[in-house]
Amino acid sequence: xxxxxxxxxxxxxxxxxxxxxxxxxxxxxxxxxxxxxxxxxxxxxxxxxxxxxxxxxxxxxxxxxxxxxxxxxxxxxxxxxxxxxxxxxxxxxxxxxxxxxxxxxxxxxxxxxxxxxxxxxxxxxxxxxxxxxxxxxxxxxxxxxxxxxxxxxxxxxxxxxxxxxxxxxxxxxxxxxxxxxxxxxxxxxxxxxxxxxxxxxxxxxxxxxxxxxxxxxxxxxxxxxxxxxxxxxxxxxxxxxxxxxxxxxxxxxxxxxxxxxxxxxxxxxxxxxxxxxxxxxxxxxxxxxxxxxxxxxxxxxxxxxxxxxxxxxxxxxxxxxxxxxxxxxxxxxxxxxxxxxxxxxxxxxxxxxxxxxxxxxxxxxxxxxxxxxxxxxxxxxxxxxxxxxxxxxxxxxxxxxxxxxxxxxxxxxxxxxxxxxxxxxxxxxxxxxxxxxxxxxxxxxxxxxxxxxxxxxxxxxxxxxxxxxxxxxxxxxxxxxxxxxxxxxxxxxxxxxxxxxxxxxxxxxxxxxxxxxxxxxxxxxxxxxxxxxxxxxxxxxxxxxxxxxxxxxxxxxxxxxxxxxxxxxxxxxxxxxxxxxxxxxxxx
Amino acid sequence: xxxxxxxxxxxxxxxxxxxxxxxxxxxxxxxxxxxxxxxxxxxxxxxxxxxxxxxxxxxxxxxxxxxxxxxxxxxxxxxxxxxxxxxxxxxxxxxxxxxxxxxxxxxxxxxxxxxxxxxxxxxxxxxxxxxxxxxxxxxxxxxxxxxxxxxxxxxxxxxxxxxxxxxxxxxxxxxxxxxx
Numbered sequence: 079x080x081x082x083x084x085x086x087x088x089x090x091x092x093x094x095x096x097x098x099x100x101x102x103x104x105x106x107x108x109x110x111x112x113x114x115x116x117x118x119x120x121x122x123x124x125x126x127x128x129x130x131x132x133x134x135x136x137x138x139x140x141x142x143x144x145x146x147x148x149x150x151x152x153x154x155x156x157x158x159x160x161x162x163x164x165x166x167x168x169x170x171x172x173x174x175x176x177x178x179x180x181x182x183x184x185x186x187x188x189x190x191x192x193x194x195x196x197x198x199x200x201x202x203x204x205x206x207x208x209x210x211x212x213x214x215x216x217x218x219x220x221x222x223x224x225x226x227x228x229x230x231x232x233x234x235x236x237x238x239x240x241x242x243x244x245x246x247x248x249x250x251x252x253x254x255x256x257x258x259x260x261x262x263x264x265x266x267x268x269x270x271x272x273x274x275x276x277x278x279x280x281x282x283x284x285x286x287x288x289x290x291x292x293x294x295x296x297x298x299x300x301x302x303x304x305x306x307x308x309x310x311x312x313x314x315x316x317x318x319x320x321x322x323x324x325x326x327x328x329x330x331x332x333x334x335x336x337x338x339x340x341x342x343x344x345x346x347x348x349x350x351x352x353x354x355x356x357x358x359x360x361x362x363x364x365x366x367x368x369x370x371x372x373x374x375x376x377x378x379x380x381x382x383x384x385x386x387x388x389x390x391x392x393x394x395x396x397x398x399x400x401x402x403x404x405x406x407x408x409x410x411x412x413x414x415x416x417x418x419x420x421x422x423x424x425x426x427x428x429x430x431x432x433x434x435x436x437x438x439x440x441x442x443x444x445x446x447x448x449x450x451x452x453x454x455x456x457x458x459x460x461x462x463x464x465x466x467x468x469x470x471x472x473x474x475x476x477x478x479x480x481x482x483x484x485x486x487x488x489x490x491x492x493x494x495x496x497x498x499x500x501x502x503x504x505x506x507x508x509x510x511x512x513x514x515x516x517x518x519x520x521x522x523x524x525x526x527x528x529x530x531x532x533x534x535x536x537x538x539x540x541x542x543x544x545x546x547x548x549x550x551x552x553x554x555x556x557x558x559x560x561x562x563x564x565x566x567x568x569x570x571x572x573x574x575x576x577x578x579x580x581x582x583x584x585x586x587x588x589x590x591x592x593x594x595x596x597x598x599x600x601x602x603x604x605x606x607x608x609x610x611x612x613x614x615x616x617x618x619x620x621x622x623x624x625x626x627x628x629x630x631x632x633x634x635x636x637x638x639x640x641x642x643x644x645x646x647x648x649x650x651x652x653x654x655x656x657x658x659x660x661x662x663x664x665x666x
Numbered sequence: 667x668x669x670x671x672x673x674x675x676x677x678x679x680x681x682x683x684x685x686x687x688x689x690x691x692x693x694x695x696x697x698x699x700x701x702x703x704x705x706x707x708x709x710x711x712x713x714x715x716x717x718x719x720x721x722x723x724x725x726x727x728x729x730x731x732x733x734x735x736x737x738x739x740x741x742x743x744x745x746x747x748x749x750x751x752x753x754x755x756x757x758x759x760x761x762x763x764x765x766x767x768x769x770x771x772x773x774x775x776x777x778x779x780x781x782x783x784x785x786x787x788x789x790x791x792x793x794x795x796x797x798x799x800x801x802x803x804x805x806x807x808x809x810x811x812x813x814x815x816x817x818x819x820x821x822x823x824x825x826x827x828x829x830x831x832x833x834x835x836x837x838x839x840x841x842x843x844x845x846x
Contacts, residue, residue, distance in 0.1 A: 198695060199695075199698070202695065202698060202699060203702055203706050206750065207750040210695075227750060262752070263691075263751065388748070389744050389747070390741065390747075390748055392744075393740070393741075
């Protein structure tokens, strides 16, 4: 066995063989050998972030916008602990990431050495799998396995911790093709078991009077073809379809069968239809608590079909009638074939009655807001942003909070992979670095981070990164000088006591942008808005657009915690009874 | 137990003791992954046992005694299968035909007045005396956990003792129990 490469060279060779084009990272003592090797090659580009947390969100943005695996390289100790939030975020939202961390040399492990931490111990619960590699000969098998695990089955983050002495030591490189991964370490679809299930699925759907599709992020993970198949099958049945926050874009917003987003801040008609349906077809969603509301009142009269690649999601919170464990693309292919072979149809008269009912709910106009001439309504700002960017290849990322929900409600997505948001973990500070990652992957696209004034400050240091790599990322801040969602909950559930939710001493965002040699713009009045948006779009540089919006606007409609789908609070009816306030307080 | 904060539906199914045996690759951190999943998701471990069972294939078997409704235990099984080095999980309780046993070592404070009674009890339970250099009186008892409980209770009524227990290990009696 030839031992002709150093550990660091093996790492780079493995990444090249895996087709890696970009690494997001930050150097430090324990990864210097890898950075040295990186310096000597030209096939992989490295994007230097300004804090490791930025690197992993950028890798997530890269991964989500392309369907490829995002790669991160950071040092030991604080480098590793800084990526923990991003790893957890990727775990919750099923984003494929390979994260390489340096570790102190093996003889120092356990001695509380400088910049030492138990990286594999700390990251065990927030990765799909992780490794500490002690032998340079095992580096390439481990890295190749890590890439496979990251995207196999339900995707997620995988971490590889490499002690510095292993990076220096000589070892043997094993090619990707020579690695055999035992089957128990991977997801195996149980197709043979599913055949009968698929018959049950099509049977249930064909007999449904009030069916609804409930579409999640799993459809996006399954690739663009999966989204096409979902749209196709939705059309074949004529049934309405609603999407989760993570599933936006699977079915185009303008699709006649789309009811838009469901859940806590979802569409009234989508939630009502979920509540009243008789057959629910969950494709790649996981009955998240933000979607279900009160569990015992969740869609009480429906038969539920659940298609999910992760068996542990089946019957986790909601008991389902027909579970199908598998990848959306392959399961939908089978379903469509079976549907055609059996010449099945839904009963048009029933479906029409169902749509009549839904169209009645639509008349409520749940996203209604009262525009005014004096101040910019945040909803209006997103509406205008959509109108002025809809004809471009646009990627939208968000931070977390009110602005995120307004973006989800008012920006219309027609394609998958164009909407990047932190759904499961709800990580403030995600959007800007994710936009950087998306822009690196899509240099010609328009990438906009719809942000809040509080969230953007959580990773504002990445301005340096964006400017250094000439990434024309746009930051569109809905600035209300509050942590808006915190303030909204305090208003609705805590008697209007705005404890620590006012963001005092905000920077002047225009000057902030300028200090990074980026462009700063500001809109204070509705009449400034279009001009600022157009200028932002037409500037070929990193831009911060500081949009001053109404300070105390609430995000509606809303299912308050502990309520059911048919108990939505609408903007016109902002009253709430004290009992539900008391009860809601304990929930998140 | 439903783990959502949004409601706590009536507990229709009963919480019972289950024995799970988990076949895993014997690689660093595998035990931490398994027990971390239990603590992280709020499941109970009543006892835990782990040892390598196949040296050349580097396989270990982990026996976990847990308590929960069948829904919770099913969820535990699925969560265990998500762990990369886990080969298979069997719920021996559900298979209904399993043999379980555990070992206890008991250090007994023996003197002339209690000696006879203690030896009687030990004989009855087939507890075996283990000779040692310090001449302390240590008995070993193996068998079903229930039997060991009764033994300990009886000896405890006579004198002061110190106990260490392995927790049960269990195996299916089903010949066709296919595992990798």
